[in-house]
Amino acid sequence: MEELSVSSALKLVVRGTRQDTVINIGDVKVGGNKIVVIAGPCTVEGREQLLETAHSVKNSGASMLRGGAFKPRTLPYSFQGLGEEGLKLLAEAREETGLPIVTEVMSPQDVKTIEKYADVLQIGARNMQNFSLLKDVGKIEKPILLKRGLSAIINEWMGSAEYILNGGNNNVILCERGIRSFNRLTRFTLDIASVPIIKKVSHLPIIVDPSHAMGRRDLVIPMAKAAIAAGADGLIVEVHSEPEKALCDGPQQLRLNDFRRLMEELDTVANAIGRSL
Ligand code: PEP
Ligand code: MN
DSSP: OOOOOOOOTTSSBOOOOOOOOEEEEEEEEEESSSSSEEEEOOOOOOOOHHHHHHHHHHHHHEEEEEOOOSSSOOSSTSSOOOTTHHHHHHHHHHHOOOOEEEOOOSSSGGOOOHHHHHEEEEEEEETOOOHHHHHHTSSSSSSEEEOTTOOOOOHHHHHHHHHHHHHTTOOOOEEOBBBBSSSSSSOOOOOOOOHHHHHHHHHSEEEHHHHHHSSSSGGGGHHHHEEETTTTTTTEEEEOOGGGGGGSSSGGBBBBHHHHHHHHHHHHHHHHTTTTO
């Protein structure tokens, strides 16, 4: 069989003879034996919503908290996020729960501000090839969660990671979040195959986002299990205390008790493949 290979021009992200990269975020390790679950609302909407969700996901076993303060919305009329006020609420939630925070940076001009508050800076799917942004986050030390572009092939995604490593920041976590296909029943098509492919060709950790991939909460748990069974190092999952009232992505956000069930059911899957939650 032909060797599975990515572009020969890639230098830093390719596995070569390298061991798996393990990224340390406080006490959390991404890329080790333990599965990492990042959970929280799509968007920070207010103190009560964020803190209630944060405490609940922590009690269910999440290891990091997600929440967008700067949101990449398809339309300019939609809620754009609370900006720095949202970052302050995330910092407060970290203070209360001890969970490190993951939040999106959309623009080079916001890197400094977001770096002050976040433990991990997320580059969203829509910015995967924002090369100015990639160069700028390559110069910082905090870990970067690099989502796959909506229609990006693996070589392009790896090229974007290469930009960050080339800038000097080796702490990149890849995130498969679904790609466009002809199927309209789900929001995107989760490319589960990218997980074992990335594991083969790269030393970087990879996690999966079943929430944005599916766009509907009833399919999130099965795809989360499939991702872990396929070898993903973790998950990023949207959870909301009252998804019916969410200002963004309501239909795909798990309820607090759904997330608890996900964690219970995931434990069995993790154990079956010799990993732990
Ligand atoms: C998000 O995680 O909030 C998000 C917007 O995801 P994506 O960039 O994958 O669409
Ligand atoms: Mn979302």
